[in-house]
Amino acid sequence: MRVFSILFAAEWRHFRAAKGLVLLCGLLLATGLYGIYYGTTEIARQRQQLAALPELTRRNVEEMKAKFPGPADAGDIGYYHSTFAVHHPDAWAALSLGLRDVNPSYVKLRLLGLQNQLYATDNTNPLKLLSGNFDLAFVLVYLLPLLIIALSFNLLSSEREEGILPLLLAQPIRPATVIGAKLAFRVAVVLGLVWLLSVVGMLWAGVPLDGRVLSWLALSTLYCLFWFGVVLVVTALQRTSAVNAVALLGVWLLLVVLVPSLLSLGVAAARPLPQGIELTIKQREEIHGGWDRPKAETMNRFFALYPQFRDTATIRERFVWRWYYAFQHLGDLAVAPQAAAYATGLQARHNLAESLNLLSPAINAQTSFNALAGSDLPTHLAFQRSATRYHDALRAFYYPFLFRKVAFTHTDYGQKPRHSFTSQPELATARRGLLKLLLSVAAVFGLGLVLLRVRPVLPR
Amino acid sequence: MTYLLEARELRKQYADKLALRGLNLQIAPGEIFCLLGQNGAGKSTTINLFLGFIQPTSGAAFVNGLEVAANPLEIKRHLAYIPENVLLYPHLSGLENLALFSSLAGFKYPESELPNYLTDAGLPAEAVRRRVGAYSKGMRQKVGIAIAVAKHAKVLLLDEPTSGLDPKASNEFSELLHRLSGQGTAVLMATHDIFRAKEVGTRVGIMREGELVDVRPTAALNAQELEQLYLTYIH
Numbered sequence: 001m002r003v004f005s006i007l008f009a010a011e012w013r014h015f016r017a018a019k020g021l022v023l024l025c026g027l028l029l030a031t032g033l034y035g036i037y038y039g040t041t042e043i044a045r046q047r048q049q050l051a052a053l054p055e056l057t058r059r060n061v062e063e064m065k066a067k068f069p070g071p072a073d074a075g076d077i078g079y080y081h082s083t084f085a086v087h088h089p090d091a092w093a094a095l096s097l098g099l100r101d102v103n104p105s106y107v108k109l110r111l112l113g114l115q116n117q118l119y120a121t122d123n124t125n126p127l128k129l130l131s132g133n134f135d136l137a138f139v140l141v142y143l144l145p146l147l148i149i150a151l152s153f154n155l156l157s158s159e160r161e162e163g164i165l166p167l168l169l170a171q172p173i174r175p176a177t178v179i180g181a182k183l184a185f186r187v188a189v190v191l192g193l194v195w196l197l198s199v200v201g202m203l204w205a206g207v208p209l210d211g212r213v214l215s216w217l218a219l220s221t222l223y224c225l226f227w228f229g230v231v232l233v234v235t236a237l238q239r240t241s242a243v244n245a246v247a248l249l250g251v252w253l254l255l256v257v258l259v260p261s262l263l264s265l266g267v268a269a270a271r272p273l274p275q276g277i278e279l280t281i282k283q284r285e286e287i288h289g290g291w292d293r294p295k296a297e298t299m300n301r302f303f304a305l306y307p308q309f310r311d312t313a314t315i316r317e318r319f320v321w322r323w324y325y326a327f328q329h330l331g332d333l334a335v336a337p338q339a340a341a342y343a344t345g346l347q348a349r350h351n352l353a354e355s356l357n358l359l360s361p362a363i364n365a366q367t368s369f370n371a372l373a374g375s376d377l378p379t380h381l382a383f384q385r386s387a388t389r390y391h392d393a394l395r396a397f398y399y400p401f402l403f404r405k406v407a408f409t410h411t412d413y414g415q416k417p418r419h420s421f422t423s424q425p426e427l428a429t430a431r432r433g434l435l436k437l438l439l440s441v442a443a444v445f446g447l448g449l450v451l452l453r454v455r456p457v458l459p460r
Numbered sequence: 461m462t463y464l465l466e467a468r469e470l471r472k473q474y475a476d477k478l479a480l481r482g483l484n485l486q487i488a489p490g491e492i493f494c495l496l497g498q499n500g501a502g503k504s505t506t507i508n509l510f511l512g513f514i515q516p517t518s519g520a521a522f523v524n525g526l527e528v529a530a531n532p533l534e535i536k537r538h539l540a541y542i543p544e545n546v547l548l549y550p551h552l553s554g555l556e557n558l559a560l561f562s563s564l565a566g567f568k569y570p571e572s573e574l575p576n577y578l579t580d581a582g583l584p585a586e587a588v589r590r591r592v593g594a595y596s597k598g599m600r601q602k603v604g605i606a607i608a609v610a611k612h613a614k615v616l617l618l619d620e621p622t623s624g625l626d627p628k629a630s631n632e633f634s635e636l637l638h639r640l641s642g643q644g645t646a647v648l649m650a651t652h653d654i655f656r657a658k659e660v661g662t663r664v665g666i667m668r669e670g671e672l673v674d675v676r677p678t679a680a681l682n683a684q685e686l687e688q689l690y691l692t693y694i695h
Contacts, residue, residue, distance in 0.1 A: 006563050010549075017551035163547030167604065170511055170541035170617075171564040172533050459513050 003173045007181030015189065021151055025193060028147045032139045032197035036095070036204050039135035043094040043205070046105045053084045053106060061413050074401030074408040075321020078111030083394070083416065085109055085387035090374040090423040092212060094205035095198075096137035096366075098375025107387050111398050113328040114391045115283050115335055118384060119276070136201045137369040140194060140220050141362050142256055145227045147193075149248040151186045152231040154241035155179065156457065161241060166459040175457030179235060187228055194220045212372050215430050219372070222437035223365040229444025236451035238458060259360040267353045273345040279338040286334040290327025302326035305333075309403040322402040329395065343381055350377045354429065361440045368433025374423030383421050390419040462525055464489050464538075464615050464646035465510060469519035472505050472670075479505040481670040482519065489614070492637055492647040494657035494678075497667035498694050503650035505670070507617050510648065511541055524614055537566065540613035544620035546604030550593030554578055554603045557592055561607045569610065581606040582632045597624040605636065616640060618649040622656055634660045654690055658683045666693045 015021060064081050086106045093100055104121040132138070156179055159165040169175060198217060207213070234247050290298055295315045303310040315323050332339075357364040370376035397417055401408050465487035472480040480502045487493045495503045508514045509521045512532040521528040523535040548557040558574055569577075575588045581602040592600060601624065608616060616637075622630045637647055637660045651657050657664050658678050664686065665675045673693050681689065 002566075003564060006560070010560055013552065013556070014549065162550070163543075163545060164549060166511075166513070166543050167541065167546065167548070167561065167607070168564070169513065170536060170539070171561060172536040172566065173564055174533060456515070 003177055004181050004184075007173075007178060008185050011182055011185035015185070024147060024150050025189065028139070028143065029193055029197065031143060032136060032193070033200065035134055035136040035139040036197065036201040038133070039094040039097055039201075040205050042097055042101070042133070042135075043089050043091075046089055046100065050086050050088060050106060053086060057083055064413070065410055068408075071407030071409050073321060074398050074406070075324065077408045078321070078325065078394075078398045078402075080110075081413075082108050082110050083419070085383075085390045085419045086421065087380075087383040088420065088422040090425065091205050091207045092216075092373035092425070093375045093423060095135060095201045095207070095216070096369035096373040096375055097133040097135045098137075098370035098373060099377060099380055100375045101133055103380045103383075109387070109391055109394065111325060111328075111394060113283060113287055113331045114388060115332055115339055116280065117391075118387060119280075136197060137366060137373075139197070140223065141365045141369070144190070144194065144224065145252050145256065145362075148186070148190055148224065148227040148231065149245070149252060151189065152183070152228070152235075153245040153248050155182050155186075155231060155235045155244075157235075157239070157241040157244055160238075160458075160460065165457075169457070169459045176452060179232070179452070179457070183228055183232060183235075186231075187224065190224050190228075191221060194224055212425060212427075212430075215372055215427075215434065216369070218434055219365060219368050219430070219437065222434065222441055223361060225441045226361045226437060226444060229441055229448060232448030233444055233451060236448050236455060238455060255360045256362045260363050263353060263356055263359065263363065267349050267356070271345060271349045271352055273349070274338055274341050276342065279335050279342060282338065283331050283335045287328060287331035290324075290330065293327070295323050298323060298327050298330065301330055305329075306399065306403075309399065312403045312405075322399075325395075325398075325402060343384065346377060347381060354432070357433075358436045358439070361437055364433050364436050364440070368430045368437070371426035371429035371433065374425045376426060376429070378426055378429070379423045382424070386421040387419070390417065393417040463487055463522070464524055465493075465648055466522040467506070467509070467519065468522070470506070470509060470516050470521055471518045472502075472509060472514065473517040479670050480509070480516075483670075483672055485665070485672065487646045487648055489644040489646055490641050491662045492641050492649065492660055494661035494664045495648065495650045495667055495672075496652070496654060496657055496664055496690055497650075498652075500669075501667040502670040503667055504619055506667075507541075507619050507648065507650055510539070510615075510617055512536070538613060539615040539617055540608035540611045541617045542601070542604045542608050542619070542621045544623050545597060546600045548592045548600055548603060551591060553589045553591055554583055554595065554599070554606075555588050557603055558606050558610060562610045565611045567610060567612070574610075577606040577610045578603065581609065581636070582629055598626060598629050601625055602629070605633065609636070609640070614645060616645055616647040616649075618647065618651075620651055621649065622651070622653060630656065654687050655683050658686050666690055668693050 060082055064077060067080070068076060084106045089100060089105065107118060108120065109117055156165070159168060168178065195217060198220060202213060230248065230251050234244050239247070299315060312322070353363070354367055357367055367376065394417060397415070400406060463486040465485070467483045467485040470480055470483040483502070483506060485493070495506065497503050505514070509516055510523060510528060512528045512535060515529060524538040526535050528535050549560070552560065555574055555578065558578060562569060562574070575585070578588050579585050583599060583602040583606065587595065587599060592603065595603070601621065622633055625633060634656065641647060641662070649657070649661070658681070661678045663675060663677050665672050666689065667673065674689065676689070678686070
């Protein structure tokens with residue numbers, strides 16, 4: 001322990017002397033702070049957008065009241081009056097935006113068919129989406145390993161190449177202690193940065209102080225340790241600094257770029273999804289076909305679902321709202337199997353990708369951060385299910401007005417169901433991610449230690 | 461008698477070369493044994509085997525009665541090593557390098573005492589606190605000597621230690637070796653320098669192709685005879 005602390009302290013002096021490395025650490029700190037700024041700004045923008053929605057609804061109600069000053073047909077209200085299903089972000093989403101940039105944070109709903117409304121999103125610059133998010137999770141998952149590589153590629157090889165190692169190993173110290181102290185110093189520097197950025201990020205984002213604080217810190221710590229384990233393996237092979245640098249960058253490229261791309265392709269091939277366009281076309285055909293279909297046929301199919309309205313008058317008029325909404329409703333039902341298959345398929349892809357992410361700790365860490373932040377696909381699917389239930393509730397609210405021919409009055413606006421959905425963390429996913437990262441860390445450190453045992457450190 | 465350095469049938473086979481062929485050697489306290497030989501004769505291999513840097517193919521090396529292979533850490537408490545070209549941490553001063561290596565060896569000296577080791581080794585006082593990166597090879601060699609002396613080792617392993625030193629520094633080094641040997645330190649020095657070997661050594665051994673082909677007390681030979689003997693073996 002005495003020797004370890006001497007070597008550890010010496011590393012601090014070596015580190016201070018290497019101005020480039022100090023600069024690099026400063027750069028990562030600045031990049032991390034920008035990541036926090038980016039994430040919090042994006043979430044603040046989304047929150048601002050969501051906060052404006054009640055005002056939009058209020059204005060819409062005012063317009064409706066002006067347009068229909070007296071008791072009105074609920075069909076008119078259901079057609080012209082819009083409301084919102086909103087997906088409030090969790091405060092943690094500022095640190096790991098996940099899919100919150102590509103998936104809408106709210107859905108504008110009217111009483112029409114649900115499916116074509118559920119996937120309508122605001123226009124977004126596709127180039128911005130393509131470039132992805134620059135949040136703290138991105139900095140930790142993708143850029144931090146590069147800092148670890150820069151700090152550690154010459155962990156022992158620099159001493160060998162500078163000719164210091166023979167004198168060092170002529171002292172009564174184990175080579176493993178030298179490597180351990182050097183590695184521990186770098187781990188301390190990097191974890192110091194990671195924890196500092198994480199705490200700043202948490203305070204900046206105003207996250208609740210719950211178990212996720214520890215989970216986030218544990219995830220980021222294990223992820224760093226994984227990369228230091230890779231460094232240990234490469235160091236144990238005792239090649240030159242140049243070879244080490246190339247090998248470590250190769251591992252980074254493999255685990256951060258190639259494996260994720262191949263996994264994405266493999267998962268897409270293994271879990272094919274029904275095309276969204278097929279669903280849209282089928283729903284449109286069903287709804288547009290509703291105009292030409294005999295009204296009795298439409299209504300009989302509808303009454304099979306809502307027998308409580310079977311006693312309503314037979315439709316003889318050219319147009320009535322309850323018939324219009326009936327075929328809108330049937331349009332949704334016609335594509336219900338495809339819609340369910342699409343959602344199930346997305347979830348299956350996510351599940352398969354999650355089960356395979358042991359192959360790439362980078363994906364595992366990203367998935368786990370998103371799960372903690374409630375910004376992953378399952379959360380979005382949960383929001384869609386919530387929006388669907390809300391639309392069902394809207395139908396349940398309007399249908400008695402339509403089928404019992406009850407006039408819609410101004411006070412009824414206040415009775416309309418409201419919606420709110422806040423992201424929930426996928427803690428089970430994060431726990432699995434932690435366990436898998438722990439396995440990855442154990443694997444690389446185990447391999448590194450075995451290599452060190454079978455390949456004694458050579459001073460030259 | 462307990463030898464501070466001993467090799468018993470020490471053999472080292474590399475993939476394509478037999479570097480050492482059953483070396484037998486004993487060096488007693490106070491003895492300065494100089495190994496002479498051409499490049500590749502096995503001098504550095506012998507030193508590396510005593511340091512535990514490489515493992516013998518067969519046979520055993522002992523330091524202060526401890527087998528090197530079985531006690532890789534313990535034996536390093538008893539020996540100090542000065543390579544041909546002492547390389548140190550360039551961003552640290554000579555004093556900081558000395559403090560670091562001494563503390564790694566288990567010695568913690570008062571700050572006032574450390575510079576004396578460097579100046580005693582011949583380093584100018586004004587250079588003590590300068591960065592080693594600005595040192596000449598000779599100055600680094602002196603820091604290496606100070607590190608070895610500060611370790612109070614019973615055994616000194618030297619691999620071409622005077623290579624690159626000016627005559628004055630070489631002489632100071634010879635004096636230092638005599639002083640240490642007078643205190644009971646056993647010295648094994650690999651060198652090409654026949655005259656230095658004659659001057660400081662108590663015995664010289666001539667190595668050829670991994671074999672110790674001749675061992676003589678230096679007192680029994682003058683420099684010309686030693687040179688003649690050396691040339692006889694290497695041709």
